[in-house]
Amino acid sequence: MMGHDQDSTDEDSHSQMENLALNDNFPPLQSSFNGAFQNPLSPPPEISTTAIDDSSAETLTQSNQNNIQNPNSTNLPEFESTEFSVKRRFREVVTLSERLSETFRGYFIPLRPDKSIMESQMMQTNDFVEQRRVAIEKYLKKLAAHPVIRKSDEFKVFLQVEGRLPLVKTTDVASRMLDGVVKLPGQLMGESTVAPEEVVQPARSGRDLFRLFKELRQAVSNDWGGVKPTIVEEDKEFLEKKEKLNDLELQLSNVSQQAEMLVKAQQDIGETMGELGLVFVKMTKFEFEEALYECQRTRAADMKNMATAAVKASRLYRELNSQTVKHLDKLHDYLGMMLSVDNAFTDRSNALLTVQTLVSELSSLESRVEKLEVASSKIFGGDKSRMRKIEELKEAIKATEDARCCAVKEYERIKENNRSELARLDKERQADFLSMLKGFVVNQAGFAEKMASVWEKVAEETKEYGNGVS
Amino acid sequence: MQQNQRSSSSGSSQSPRSPQSQPFLSVSVSDPVKLGNGVQAYISYRVFTKTNLPDYQGPEKIVIRRYNDFVWLRDRLFERYKGIFIPPLPEKSAVEKFRFSAEFIEMRRQGLDLFVNRIASHPELRLSDDLRLFLQADEETMERVRAQDLGIFKKPSDLMQIFKDMQSKVSDVVLGKEKPVEESTPEYEKMKRYIFELEEHLGEAQKHAFRLVKRQRELGQSLSDFGKAVKLLGACEGDSLGKAFAELGTKSEELSIKLQAEAHHLLMSFEEPLKDYVRAVQSIKATIAERATAFKQHCELSETVKLKEINLDKLMLTRSDKYGDAEAEYRELKAESEEATRRFETIVRLMNEEMVRFQEQKTADMGVAFHEFAKGQAHLANSFAGAWRGLLPKLEACSS
Numbered sequence: 001m002m003g004h005d006q007d008s009t010d011e012d013s014h015s016q017m018e019n020l021a022l023n024d025n026f027p028p029l030q031s032s033f034n035g036a037f038q039n040p041l042s043p044p045p046e047i048s049t050t051a052i053d054d055s056s057a058e059t060l061t062q063s064n065q066n067n068i069q070n071p072n073s074t075n076l077p078e079f080e081s082t083e084f085s086v087k088r089r090f091r092e093v094v095t096l097s098e099r100l101s102e103t104f105r106g107y108f109i110p111l112r113p114d115k116s117i118m119e120s121q122m123m124q125t126n127d128f129v130e131q132r133r134v135a136i137e138k139y140l141k142k143l144a145a146h147p148v149i150r151k152s153d154e155f156k157v158f159l160q161v162e163g164r165l166p167l168v169k170t171t172d173v174a175s176r177m178l179d180g181v182v183k184l185p186g187q188l189m190g191e192s193t194v195a196p197e198e199v200v201q202p203a204r205s206g207r208d209l210f211r212l213f214k215e216l217r218q219a220v221s222n223d224w225g226g227v228k229p230t231i232v233e234e235d236k237e238f239l240e241k242k243e244k245l246n247d248l249e250l251q252l253s254n255v256s257q258q259a260e261m262l263v264k265a266q267q268d269i270g271e272t273m274g275e276l277g278l279v280f281v282k283m284t285k286f287e288f289e290e291a292l293y294e295c296q297r298t299r300a301a302d303m304k305n306m307a308t309a310a311v312k313a314s315r316l317y318r319e320l321n322s323q324t325v326k327h328l329d330k331l332h333d334y335l336g337m338m339l340s341v342d343n344a345f346t347d348r349s350n351a352l353l354t355v356q357t358l359v360s361e362l363s364s365l366e367s368r369v370e371k372l373e374v375a376s377s378k379i380f381g382g383d384k385s386r387m388r389k390i391e392e393l394k395e396a397i398k399a400t401e402d403a404r405c406c407a408v409k410e411y412e413r414i415k416e417n418n419r420s421e422l423a424r425l426d427k428e429r430q431a432d433f434l435s436m437l438k439g440f441v442v443n444q445a446g447f448a449e450k451m452a453s454v455w456e457k458v459a460e461e462t463k464e465y466g467n468g469v470s
Numbered sequence: 471m472q473q474n475q476r477s478s479s480s481g482s483s484q485s486p487r488s489p490q491s492q493p494f495l496s497v498s499v500s501d502p503v504k505l506g507n508g509v510q511a512y513i514s515y516r517v518f519t520k521t522n523l524p525d526y527q528g529p530e531k532i533v534i535r536r537y538n539d540f541v542w543l544r545d546r547l548f549e550r551y552k553g554i555f556i557p558p559l560p561e562k563s564a565v566e567k568f569r570f571s572a573e574f575i576e577m578r579r580q581g582l583d584l585f586v587n588r589i590a591s592h593p594e595l596r597l598s599d600d601l602r603l604f605l606q607a608d609e610e611t612m613e614r615v616r617a618q619d620l621g622i623f624k625k626p627s628d629l630m631q632i633f634k635d636m637q638s639k640v641s642d643v644v645l646g647k648e649k650p651v652e653e654s655t656p657e658y659e660k661m662k663r664y665i666f667e668l669e670e671h672l673g674e675a676q677k678h679a680f681r682l683v684k685r686q687r688e689l690g691q692s693l694s695d696f697g698k699a700v701k702l703l704g705a706c707e708g709d710s711l712g713k714a715f716a717e718l719g720t721k722s723e724e725l726s727i728k729l730q731a732e733a734h735h736l737l738m739s740f741e742e743p744l745k746d747y748v749r750a751v752q753s754i755k756a757t758i759a760e761r762a763t764a765f766k767q768h769c770e771l772s773e774t775v776k777l778k779e780i781n782l783d784k785l786m787l788t789r790s791d792k793y794g795d796a797e798a799e800y801r802e803l804k805a806e807s808e809e810a811t812r813r814f815e816t817i818v819r820l821m822n823e824e825m826v827r828f829q830e831q832k833t834a835d836m837g838v839a840f841h842e843f844a845k846g847q848a849h850l851a852n853s854f855a856g857a858w859r860g861l862l863p864k865l866e867a868c869s870s
Contacts, residue, residue: 247706248706251702251706252703254699254702254703255700255703257699258692258695258699259696261695265692268685269682269688272681273682275678275681276679279671279675283672283675286667290664293826293829293830295832295833296833298833298837299836302837302840306840306843309844429711430709433707434711434714434868434869437714437715437865438866440718441718441858441865442862444858445855445858445862448854449851451847451854452848452851455844455848459841459844459848462844465834465837465838466838466845
């Protein structure tokens with residue numbers, strides 16, 4: 001059911017900023033699942049953010065007044081115009097991310113920036129606002145780079161529709177909650193008339209309380225019960241990949257740590273080299289000023305060459321480091337992505353749990369019917385109350401059966417999402433890491449060549465002292 | 471066996487490597503060996519002398535010496551050759567466990583070798599009897615002489631000095647003058663100021679040089695750790711990406727070894743010469759102190775002689791019978807005073823010559839140190855560049 005964009009080579013090209021007038025007529029929102037795959041190779045929307053302090057906006061009790069303005073540009077056809085700008089608050093970013101996790105279960109969805117537990121005073125500082133703006137921009141860019149998510153309604157609306165984020169859900173949150181409460185007894189008794197689509201969403205605490213209980217019981221029985229559930233995770237390939245990704249996460253974290261240490265060491269040596277250079281600069285001046293003998297002036301001249309080179313070297317180290325940080329940042333990006341992968345795998349296991357729960361439910365309903373039928377058959381002429389009960393149960397079985405079908409479909413959908421995302425992750429990771437390695441090596445080589453020429457010059461200038469010393 | 475790489479450009483001294491027809495004396499300190507047990511353990515060094523000087527035993531001689539023997543030699547020369555900048559010794563180590571580390575021993579050996587070679591190439595010091603004893607005496611004799619001098623050495627002169635100080639202080643007070651007995655010609659002031667400022671600069675430089683050695687080592691270590699981690703990641707990834715990581719990891723480990731080697735080179739060829747420079751300046755400060763002492767003695771004795779002369783004239787005029795004794799005293803004192811003045815003037819003359827020599831020597835020493843530094847860094851950078859460039863085609867191959 002779900003296909004997606006496999007060939008995202010979008011990282012390489014960005015759309016141009018085109019100066020067309022803003023078009024106020026936005027396309028009607030479509031379901032993001034269907035057919036939004038025109039131009040799979042077109043570049044992602046280019047996103048930039050600026051923070052604005054708009055104290056006249058939103059008179060809510062929340063003290064967070066930091067609004068983000070998104071001037072964006074794109075040339076994706078599903079975005080009607082090519083340049084638009086909206087104002088957003090951080091909580092709307094949170095809403096967007098929540099919506100996306102509901103809609104795109106099984107996908108590797110980039111993680112949103114953290115909520116802050118700082119005091120309201122701290123939140124007003126320029127540093128904090130700037131930090132947050134940068135984080136939000138990074139987040140939105142990552143979303144824009146995801147071949148499926150960037151075509152989603154949620155994302156489009158977020159970027160284009162001014163005003164408080166409407167985000168009308170296919171199932172309204174509030175009414176779902178109420179439904180859940182009303183239908184509690186029904187669910188409990190198995191007499192539910194729960195719309196089968198409800199099962200498509202995972203159970204949420206505070207809402208589907210009893211569904212939660214049932215799934216919990218199922219989970220416990222999976223782990224500790226003697227009987228294996230009828231439907232289990234069978235996909236060997238998936239399990240192997242999962243193992244590998246766990247290992248990968250470990251190794252990535254390790255390399256990331258060592259990379260940090262390497263950057264620090266490069267920084268330290270650069271600083272010390274610079275300090276040494278400055279000491280020699282001072283000493284050069286000293287010797288020149290105090291010189292009584294010609295040899296002192298010679299020494300001062302030698303020292304000056306040395307000092308100049310050391311200062312140059314120090315600058316080269318600084319350059320090297322800023323480039324190294326840029327390249328090795330890819331490691332951090334992918335580490336972050338591991339969390340998204342975890343979430344996607346959790347979506348999968350949650351969906352499986354739902355299926356398992358419904359299957360158990362179904363079988364227990366069926367056995368109750370069986371028992372009642374047996375008991376009822378023993379009574380001549382039938383047992384009116386038991387017959388009624390059987391009818392109710394049969395209805396429940398039908399509803400549960402429908403729900404089970406939905407749940408299985410959802411599970412399969414998520415599995416497919418997992419699979420395609422894993423393939424995408426592998427492909428993109430290969431390309432990204434290879435380019436990271438190349439960048440790192442080219443950077444190091446260039447730095448080394450420049451260093452060599454700096455010191456070769458000094459060696460040349462002092463070659464008269466090299467009397468056969470190896 | 472000559473290991474002294476410092477060529478002296480001063481005309482008055484012999485290059486340790488000069489041809490054999492002229493009188494020569496060449497020395498090397500090598501082969502450190504740990505002797506003794508536990509707390510008594512120490513390092514002994516092989517001192518090899520090659521010479522054609524007449525007073526020496528044969529063209530070649532080997533003796534075994536320990537650090538304290540070198541200290542004895544330095545102290546004797548310092549006593550006897552006031553005014554000359556005695557070459558510095560490497561320090562005693564404060565930290566016990568460091569005492570026997572290979573690096574420390576090598577640094578010390580290098581320092582001792584330099585020490586002896588500088589003495590052997592100094593026009594006056596090389597003729598010293600103490601040096602000859604040090605280079606030629608058998609080990610028992612050396613030990614005996616050292617033990618003898620250890621107890622006796624400084625104390626009498628110290629005591630005499632203290633006594634004389636007290637005397638002069640008393641006479642100053644009695645005579646109502648507290649004039650400073652310090653030399654204060656502008657040239658000498660300038661020289662002193664130069665030496666003290668130089669010590670500060672050099673201390674800074676040496677500190678940063680040492681830190682640089684440390685940083686180089688740390689960089690080597692972190693590159694090695696990085697390489698290991700990358701290799702593990704490569705093993706996890708597998709396929710061509712895994713191979714790329716493996717190549718990078720291996721290369722990093724190789725290069726980290728080069729970094730460690732260069733760190734050692736930096737220590738021995740750059741940091742140690744700077745430290746040696748600092749020690750040399752401290753030796754000059756010791757000579758400055760000696761000069762101050764000599765000046766004080768010369769001043770005081772001159773003053774005392776003058777007073778005695780006045781007194782003597784008085785006695786002569788009064789035809790006192792104390793005249794005879796007083797005259798004898800006076801003559802003695804006058805001789806002492808002239809001796810003190812001579813000593814002081816010798817120190818001044820020697821110091822001036824030594825300053826020239828010192829400056830020239832240090833220009834050469836620093837030149838070599840800078841050259842070594844630059845060569846080492848250039849060499850390191852070139853091997854890095856070569857290694858990384860060489861890796862690129864392999865990475866290209868992995869991505870196709």
